[in-house]
Amino acid sequence: MSKKFKNATIIEKANVYFDGKVNSRTVQTTEGKMITLGFMQPGEYTFTTDAAELMEVINGSMKIKQASSDIWEDFPSGTAFNVPKNSSFQVQVNTFADYCCSYLED
Incomplete structure (x- = not known):
């Protein structure tokens, strides 16, 4: 599931x-799409969303509970899930999780 972002700006x-x-680090593509590439250490976290998101697990694994x-x-690695805008989700990470979050248009 490896991607290359050509002509992108990295914050x-x-x-x-x-x-x-x-x-995470923010990446903006030449088309104006916002993406974050991140890493989670073991733990339990709750995230809120303003925009709809596509979360891709690049390496490691996560357990997710949507609001x-x-x-x-x-x-596990190689899978993905969607999160609705104006929502939240809980994440449990047992070892680590390397992820790509793409912010989706409405």
Whole structure:
């Protein structure tokens, strides 16, 4: 599932969350799409969304519970899930998770 982003701008400053256990870098494509490439250390995290997102697990694995569900779902390397805009989701990471978050248009 490896991607290359040609002619993209990478924002140098890291996005750091949860005392440094989650961090990402923002990438803006020439088409204006915003993407974050990130890494999560073991832990449990809750994220909120303003825009709809496509979360791709590049390496490692995550367990996800969407705000609209009571069920935890496994997402190993090579899988993806969508998150609705103006929502939230919980993440459990047991070892690590390398991810790509694409912000989707409405």
